[in-house]
Amino acid sequence: MRRTSRQIIGVGAVAVLAAGLAACSGGGTPTGDSGGPEKVVFWGSWSGDQVAQLEAQADAFNEAQDEYEVTYVAQELVEEQLLTGLASGDVPDVVLWDRYNTPVYVPKNALAPLDEYIEADGVDLGQFYEQALSELVIDDVTYGIPLLVDNRSLFYNTAALEEAGVEPPTTWDELKAVAEATTVDEGGTLTRAGFQLNDPGLFNMWLTQAGGQMYGDDEQTTAFNSPEGLAVLDFWQSLLDAGVYELGFGEGVDAFAEGNVALKLDGPWALSGLDVAGTEYGIVPPPTGPNGDKGAGMGGFGLVIPQGAKNADGAWEFIKWWTTEPENGVSFGEISGWIPANIEAANDPYFTDNPKYAAFIETLEFAKVRSRIPGASDVEGKALIPQLERFLAGEITAEQALAEAQSLGDQILADNR
Structure with a gap:
């Protein structure tokens, strides 16, 4: 009826x-x-x-x-x-x-x-x-x-990888190695970034790859200030120290489409623009973390x-x-x-x-949606991401970033209970 x-x-x-x-x-x-x-x-x-x-x-x-x-x-x-x-x-x-x-x-x-x-x-x-x-x-x-x-998977510039004689990475270690091999620095000026590390909002997927979690099992407190969270920031720092990316590189343009980035994490919404630009690229799942853990956001x-x-x-x-x-x-x-x-x-x-x-x-098959814990969006947007941005800018240490984000995040969760 x-x-x-x-x-x-x-x-x-x-x-x-x-x-x-x-x-x-x-x-x-x-x-x-x-x-x-x-x-x-x-x-x-x-x-x-x-x-x-x-x-x-x-x-x-x-x-x-x-x-x-x-x-x-x-x-x-x-x-x-x-x-x-x-x-x-x-x-x-x-x-x-x-x-x-x-x-x-x-x-x-x-x-x-x-x-x-x-x-x-x-x-x-x-x-x-x-x-x-x-x-x-x-x-x-x-x-x-x-x-x-x-979801975000790993895009790679086929010409850059072929030129360097490397294969698309499947692990963090391989990601760093490929990023280093494909980075181009001319006279101290970065002209091609090996990896585009420009989105601290993806921390949660990196954390999952490291075997960690954003919140405690009781969903009352944050859990990212952990050895796994520190492993993520240490890896990010190792990429910056290796010179595969500089903050602000390619800002305002699609540097990957222009061939100035070798590796980046992006979603299917990027396909049409890359195809119009004539970019030669491939895509593989996100790399696994130190212990083989997979992680991606849906x-x-x-x-x-x-x-x-x-x-x-x-x-x-x-x-x-x-x-x-x-x-x-x-x-x-x-x-x-x-x-x-x-x-x-x-x-x-x-x-x-x-x-x-x-x-x-x-x-x-393994991607997960964001947390629905009350206040979770503010934990990321108001507590965690601002501190990660300060860390990437070299203003604070990894330990300070996670500790400050934990303090602010736990208070946000408490206010939303």
């Missing part, structure tokens, strides 16, 4: 909607108003060339059936716009959603539970990467379906239905079509370069037979 949108709208959202006497232009069209396909309004933060990608996928859905018509509307700061829309009664029907934001916006009553739809249509959630799905489930309630996944997007969506049924049909039919996930990958969160789609030959994607698919 067909469900109505009202069935998934929470009490709080109904009260909010009562305050909005008229729908604004961003919201969906109620069913039956036009006599034609029911309108489904699709919001997301993607802009520029990515708008055409999403519009093409919406058009494919529109052509596949005649009951609904999806229209994409780009929004800056889409999460904030959603909260504003909830207050006015002007919300979209479906949102391209950064999964990491789910724990923040569920308590704000911004997202509708989808379990009723999932159960009624017999959708098997096991078809999605478990880590990606976990970011959309809060207290055993499912608030979205995983759509796209990504990010990406899902699809959610806001509380108060006027056409939640149409939104759900669009979500189900895109995420549970592998061929539709693959077709969007062909359009956009993104990897589907549907495991069968991600392992389609389109990805696995392409050496540029194969490494990402392999890395997805």
Whole structure:
């Protein structure tokens, strides 16, 4: 039996909607108003060339059936716009959603539970990467379906490695050796960096490779101020001491695309730009740490239905079509370069037979999402990364950086309990 949108709208959202006497232009069209396909309004933060990608996928859905018509509307700061829309009664029907934001916006009553739809249509959630799905489930309630996944794998400039007579690295030790072999210094000026060490925000993946963890098992305190955390910073320092990178090198340009960086950690979003630039490159999984531990972060997007969506049924049909039919996930990958969160789609030959994607698919098998401990994002953004930046700049020692970050981070966690 067909469900109505009202069935998934929470009490709080109904009260909010009562305050909005008229729908604004961003919201969906109620069913039956036009006599034609029911309108489904699709919001997301993607802009520029990515708008055409999403519009093409919406058009494919529109052509596949005649009951609904999806229209994409780009929004800056889409999460904030959603909260504003909830207050006015002007919300979209479906949102391209950064999964990491789910724990923040569920308590704000911004997202509708989808379990009723999932159960009624017999959708098997096991078809999605478990880590990606976990970011959309809060207290055993499912608030979205995983759509796209990504990770950082190791890009290498094929010409630079061939010139140096070295193979792509698979371990930290090999990474340092290859970086040193491919670094070019002309008269004391670095002209090609062996490795681009410019993102301290990737500390958590390095820490996993070192065998460490960001938080204690009780999730009450940080755990990165550890021998493993120190091993990461010591390795970073060894790269800087070897002269394979200088802070600020290549800033403001894509130095890898220009051939001025031999190795870097990056994601599938970089592929199209490198291909346009004509860069010759390869990709392998991230290197393993001193004891062979693997580590990588998983990010990406899902699809959610806001509380108060006027056409939640149409939104759900669009979500189900895109995420549970592998061929539709693959077709969007062909359009956009993104990897589907549907495991069968991600392992389609389109990805696995392409050496540029194969490494990402392999890395997805061990990649993990960021912590959902309350305050975790602030621990990284306000406590840890600023201290790591000071360390890389040579202002403080590794021990000082981790100790200061631990002190600030533990206080943030305590404040969020």
